[in-house]
Amino acid sequence: MSDLSQGQSTAWRGAHLAAAVAAVLVLGLAVLAGAPTLIVAGLASAFIIAGGFYVAAERGPARYRATAAAPVPDALQLPDAAQAVLECLDDPLLLLDAAGRVIFANHAAVSIVGPDSDRKHISAVLRTPELLEAVDRTLNGAENETVSFTIPVPVQRHYEASLARSRTLLGAPVLIHIRDLTAMRRAEELRADFVANASHELRTPLAAVSGFIDTLRGHAKNDEKARELFLEIMSVEAGRMRRLIEDLLSLTRIELNEHNPPAGDVDVVAVVRDAVSALAPLAQADGISIAIEREEPLFAVGDRDELTQVFQNLVHNAIKYGREKGHVRVRFGQFDSFGKRDSGQVFVAVEDEGEGIPREAIPRLTERFYRVDVKRSRERGGTGLGLAIVKHILNRHQGRLEIESTLGTGSTFTVFLPAGVRSSLSLSPS
């Protein structure tokens, strides 16, 4: 029996037992005092309470009754073919007889009712009050209904159950169809978080721009020096909003296309060279030198524009979070597929000499808007979306990103991609 029904049934019996003990005490006192009226009253109450206890045990609410296994009536036996079909369903499915006993639970339902639910009363195998109450209502003739419930352990999961009672089938069984809504709820939460984060990120620069407009209209109206300074800040903030919107749009575009892998061959060395030239002025401003450690082409299967964005984001981060006047190295390599049928992989590693990243932060770096140091990211013009974009592009490419970092020494971001046909030709034994 479930904890819930066991607890409630124990309380039910406990109340009756306490009343019975009280009646016996009254009876004992009456005998001791030799009062005949009290003796009769005590005997009568003991009789009434004992009767009530019996009736309650026999006719109390269905779920508090004993749940001894009973054979399933022939009329409710599912044919083997029907059982086999229902077993294949991914959604949990339960069939109860008119007394609320489980007469069928498919494989998916085991995670909810456990492995030995057969012929047991539903209250003996389920610990969810919302669902048990709905079962009671359906068994007592209510209309078909849908209830939501949550199972908190071992990991919180959200479900929705539809209950329907057959009026035509002999034995009037109740069908419970359960849908796992956990992934959907999680996606809704993520979407809500994302919208909240995106609006927060936009609100900050917008507030700064509006504030400076008011100041320029007000007391700084004729202050030429202040005007120049404020216009400069407004331009920086406007740039931040522009970058954020561009990154948000990129992310959406990439996500929409994620299920559609690219097919062409791209020379990743040339792509890295283009990305590095575009970022050369930023590197120069910080006195950072960038070394591309390969000249000959290396082909990966990919989309040139998207891979350019991947390497621009990684090299830009190596500049933003690297050591001033330090070095950034981009290394390349390829390896065989160890006998598998794919064409092997190529890798591109971007190494910097920055402060490094705390170990616990590494798994979160590709989350949208996650930053180790928010202030530093903002000062360096970051949006918190660069690595999320990298991750989604690599998902589309069936590639992956590996991050290694040592505090005080630097970080290495390595991109793995499926080797292009031309690279795999060079991998084949000659």
Ligand code: ADP
């Ligand atoms: P941002 O626009 O903030 O740079 P990213 O998504 O590109 O956003 O990176 C997320 C966070 O990861 C950064 O804010 C930074 O804290 C950390 N990070 C990324 N690259 C590096 C790096 N090369 N060295 C140290 N930290 C890094």
